[in-house]
Amino acid sequence: MALAAGAEVPRGVRRVAAWMGAISYPLYATHHPLLLMIVSRFRPAGVAELSAAVVAVIVAATIIEYAYDAPIRKRLIAWATPAAGVVVPAAGSESKIAIC
Numbered sequence: 001m002a003l004a005a006g007a008e009v010p011r012g013v014r015r016v017a018a019w020m021g022a023i024s025y026p027l028y029a030t031h032h033p034l035l036l037m038i039v040s041r042f043r044p045a046g047v048a049e050l051s052a053a054v055v056a057v058i059v060a061a062t063i064i065e066y067a068y069d070a071p072i073r074k075r076l077i078a079w080a081t082p083a084a085g086v087v088v089p090a091a092g093s094e095s096k097i098a099i100c
Contacts, residue, residue, distance in 0.1 A: 023061040023065045025065075027061035030060060034056070038053045038057075
């Protein structure tokens, strides 16, 4: 692993790895119900039909990531991040706030 940590990864491989990492959770969360729906509706029998079902699930996971998950995550991060110029006291600091 130590040797791989310093290795130069080709740009195309980095893009594919980033995409696979991005869709990993939507794929994990949706593959079972989506495959069940596809199999119960279309009853794929051969390798081609099953491959098409897997591709459909991967496409759905990609759409879910980029159209739903990433925009919501971006809004949540913006909401949870303090605005510029706002001072947030460190945990355990001895600052006292007087309420009048």
